Amino acid sequence: MDYIQSNKLAWEDAFRHRKPGWGDDNVARLQSEHLPFLHPDIVRVVEGMAFQGKTVAQFCCNNGRELLSLMQLGAERGFGFDLAENLIAQAREMASTVGAACTFEACNLLELPARYTGQFDFIFFTVGALAWFEDLDPVFALGKRCLKPDGVLLVHDSHPLLCLLPVPGEEAYREGEVRVSYPYFRKTPWLENSGMGYLSGKYDSPTFTSFTHTVSDILGGVLRAGLCLELFQEYPHDVGITPVYEGKDLPLSYLLLAKNR
C-alpha cells in the first residue's frame, strides 16, 4: 500500500474515532458567525478580494468547514477535495444544510480528474495540508493547471522551522527551551500511530505518514510550477501545532499568494 492509501485509511479511521461532538456545531457557527473557520491571517487577505461570480476550491478540505466559511464572501461555486470519504460525506451534509453551492469530492488530490483543468479563480490550502505530500512540485503544478488565467493560489500553514523543534510529549522537548532537534533537510517521513490530536485525540491508530518541507521546497515549487509569487509573509504565531514557541520571535506560520499570470 502506498503512503497516500495508508493516509486515507488513517484519516477515515481518525474521523470514525472523532471526539464526541467534533464538528457538531459547524452548521450553527456557519449560520451565525462571519467566516468562522478561517484563520485571521487568511481573513485579512480574502476580505480584500472580490469573489462575486468566482469559482473557488479548497485542496485537502477535510470536512469543508473552511471552504463553507469562504463561501460567505459571495463566490458563485465552491469545490472541496479530500482523501477521506467520511469527511467529505460530512462536508456534503453541511453544505446542503447551509445551502452553499459547493461540490465535495473524495479523491487523492494528485489524481484530480482532468475536468478541473482551468476551472478555478481561487485555490487554497490551509494548515496541515501540504505535509501529506512527499514532493510539493506536482502539488503546485496541479494548482497551476487548475487555475484560470489570473487565478490565485493561497497557502497558509505552519512554518517549516517548526519541524525542527520538538513538541510537548516528544522525548526531546524541554519546557521553556528552544532545542533544534530534527534536521531541516529531513527526507525521511514522519510516521505516527497515535491518532490525529485535534480530531480524535490520542488512540492506537493506523499510520499517518507526513513530510517536512523546506522554505525552498515551497517557494521553489510555486516558481517551478510557473506561478507568480505575489506575497510571502511569515508570522510569529502558531496556527494549531503548539503554542509553546510563541513569544520567542520565531517564524511559526506563513501565508503565500501566487498568481497564474
Ligand SMILES: C[S@@+](CC[C@H](N)C(=O)[O-])C[C@H]1O[C@@H](n2cnc3c(N)ncnc32)[C@H](O)[C@@H]1O
Ligand atoms: C489537517 S487537514 C487540512 C485542512 C484543515 N486545515 C483542517 O485542519 O481540517 C489535512 C487533510 O488533508 C487530507 N489529505 C491528505 N492527503 C491527501 C491527498 N493525497 N489528497 C487529498 N486530500 C488529502 C486529509 O484527509 C485531511 O483531511
